[in-house]
Amino acid sequence: MPRPFRPLSIAEAENQIATFRFTREIRFVDTHHTWRPNKAQYKGLATIEAISRFHTMPKEEGGNGWSDIGEHWTIGPEGAIWTGRDMNVQPCSATGFNAGALMYEMIGDFDGPEVPGRHDTLGGAQLDAAVAISAAVLARFKLPLAHVRFHRHLHAPGAPEPKTCPGTSVDYEAFKDLVAHTCQARWSYTPKGADLNVAAAFEAGDAGASHGGTGFA
Helix, strand or coil, X not given: CCCCCCEECHHHHHHHHHHCCCCCCCCEEEEEECCCCCHHHCCCHHHHHHHHHHHHCCHHHCCCCCCCCCCCEEECCCCCEEECCCCCCCCCCCCCCCCCEEEXXXXXXXXXXXXXXXXXXXXXXXXXXXXXXXXXXXXXXXXXXXXXXXHHHCCCCCXXXXXXXXCCCCCHHHHHHHHHHHHHHHHCCCCCCCCHHHHHHHHCCCHHHCCCCCCCC
């Protein structure tokens, strides 16, 4: 059986990141979606345990053959932030890009417009949790905004075609705007590369001031 996984609130996850005793250098926070399972297939703890089993199943049996679940957190559709891999162990984010990273996966298939039972929309409590984790990591390690990475950006020379992860419907610039705002509002930290005009627009309640809206539900 997989070791116990626990659901955290945003406040609990923020505290975990802020107080954890890291023994390795952290330089990036990586964002993924699961693709499968999608939101309709999510069953809480049972889903997290199934992901862990697949990640750790030997390759000859159809799994990934990893030592542990690949991500440090898995974010459910309801916004639960499930604990995962030890944060002092690098994730299985992308070959050649794992050193110095913390990584989370969001349950869902965010490729394309919403289609019930297939393509999902990133929004609400799940989006809030992803933004909160990203902001907490940047603030803890005083990282620039560009160190929020999407899986689709992590493409080694000679590797197969890059992935769309965390989904074609997830706008990178809009996501970074939300992270920058949260860094400033929650942690009083302005990451290098943040658009202060965007932050001011959020403070004024005009979230649509950049990129024609946030790009999220």
